[in-house]
Amino acid sequence: MTYITRFAPSPTGPLHLGHAYSAILAHDMARAAQGRFLLRIEDIDQTRARPEWEAQILDDLTWLGLTWDDTPLRQSDRLPRYADALDRLWDAGLLYPCSCRRRDIAAAASAPQEGAPLHGPDGIIYPGTCRDAPRRGPRPADEALRLDMRKAAQALVTYHELSDVTHPTLSPDEMVTTIGDIVLSRRDFLGSYHLSVVLDDADQEITHVIRGADLAEATPIHVLLQRLLGLPTPRYHHHRLIRDEAGKRLAKRDDARAIATYRAAGDTPADIRRRVGL
Numbered sequence: 001m002t003y004i005t006r007f008a009p010s011p012t013g014p015l016h017l018g019h020a021y022s023a024i025l026a027h028d029m030a031r032a033a034q035g036r037f038l039l040r041i042e043d044i045d046q047t048r049a050r051p052e053w054e055a056q057i058l059d060d061l062t063w064l065g066l067t068w069d070d071t072p073l074r075q076s077d078r079l080p081r082y083a084d085a086l087d088r089l090w091d092a093g094l095l096y097p098c099s100c101r102r103r104d105i106a107a108a109a110s111a112p113q114e115g116a117p118l119h120g121p122d123g124i125i126y127p128g129t130c131r132d133a134p135r136r137g138p139r140p141a142d143e144a145l146r147l148d149m150r151k152a153a154q155a156l157v158t159y160h161e162l163s164d165v166t167h168p169t170l171s172p173d174e175m176v177t178t179i180g181d182i183v184l185s186r187r188d189f190l191g192s193y194h195l196s197v198v199l200d201d202a203d204q205e206i207t208h209v210i211r212g213a214d215l216a217e218a219t220p221i222h223v224l225l226q227r228l229l230g231l232p233t234p235r236y237h238h239h240r241l242i243r244d245e246a247g248k249r250l251a252k253r254d255d256a257r258a259i260a261t262y263r264a265a266g267d268t269p270a271d272i273r274r275r276v277g278l
Contacts, residue, residue, distance in 0.1 A: 003035030004207045007061070007068075008197070010042045011054035014258035018212065018242040020064060021276040025239055026210035027066045028278075038204050039068040044075040044082075044196050045189055060259045064269050073204060075196050082191035085199055085229055086184065090139035094152050094228065095184065097143040098130040105129075118177075121217040125180035146181040152228060170220045179221060198222050202231040213238045242276055 005026040009019060030037040039061070043049035058072075089095045109118070109127045118125045131148060139145070153172030170178065184195045201209060201222075216238040226233045244257070262272060 001207060002205075003030055003033035004038065004205055005030040005035065005210050006038040006040055006201070006204060006206050007066075008040040008042050008200070009057050010045070010048075011050055011057060012045070012048045013053060014260055015057055015060050016242075016257040016259065017262075017272070017276055018257075020060075020259055020272050021242050021278065022210065022212060022239065023061060023066060024064065024273065024276070024278055029208065029210060029237075035207075036069040037066070038070055038206070039072040040200055040204065041072050041074045042193075042196070044191055044193075046076060047188060049076070056260065060263075063263060064259070064272060073200060075191075075200065078196070078200070078203075079190050081199055081203070082185075082196055085195060086145065086191070087139050089147070089184070089228065090145070092155075092228075093135070094148055094155070095139070095145045096131060096133060096135055096148055096181075097140050098126075098146045098181075098183070099143065100126075100129050118180075120179045120182075121221065122179075122182055125178075126182075128181060131181060142187065144183055144187050145185040147184050149176050149179060149181050152224060155228065175220065175224065182221060194218065194221050194225060198225045198229070198231060201234060202226070202229075206234050208235045208237060210237050210239065212241050214241060 007023040007026050009015060009023075015023075027037045029035075041054055041057070043054070061068075086095065105124055105126060109124045126146065130146070150172070153175040182192075182194060184192050186192060216236075219236050219238070223233055225231075259272065262275070267275075
C-alpha cells in the first residue's frame, strides 16, 4: 500500500509557523516512506475564502521546498459529492433540519434545569431542540442539517471493532454525551468541515492523516462518518502544536508568526524548520 499524506489549508488568511510544521511533517513523512504528498484547498466556505490567500499558500509552500504529487483538490469543486453524501444520510433517517441560532443554543444549554453547558469538539453540545421536528420529503437545501448522534452511533454494529485506529474510540453513549448532534451542512454553504474532510480523504486515498492535536477530538466524528458512508479509515497522527512564548497556540490572526513575515525578514526555509523544531 502506498503511503499517502496531505496538507489541507483554508485560504482564509496567511500560513503561520504552525501550518509550516504540519505541512513539512506530512511532506517529510510521505517522502521518507517513498509515498505521496497531496495538497487540498479547503475553500468550502466561500464567504471567507479569498483567491489571494490561496496564491500566498501555494507560494509559501513552494518556498519551503515542498512539492505535491497531483493537482491540488479544491472543495469548492466538489459540492455534488457532498450533496450526494448528505442525501444518503438524510434518506437513512440520520439527519434533521435545525433552525437554531448560536444564541438559541447557548440559551437552551444554559437553562437552569440543564446545569452548566457541556462543550464538545464543535463548542456547546447541542441540546436537541429541533431533534424531534417532523422530517418530510427530500433533504432541504436551505436549512442547517444535524446528525442525530444517537441514531447514528446505534446504527454502527461494528463500532467497537476499530482496532486499526490509532486513538481511543468512544462508545455510542459517549458519542452522544461528549459530542452531540453535530452540524453536517449549514445554511450559507453546503456541507461542513466534518463531512467534507471525510469524503476528501477517502477520494484522495489518504492513508495517513497528519494534523494537530487540537483536532484529536474530531477524529471519532470522522471515524463515525467513515463507517456510516462505507469509507476507509486512515491512520491518524496528531502532532504537537506550535505555541507562542505565552504557551498559546498560533492562529491565523497571528500575522507576526506568518511565514511571509519571516521570509520578508530574511529567514530561509532551513530557518523555518529550526524555528518549529524540525
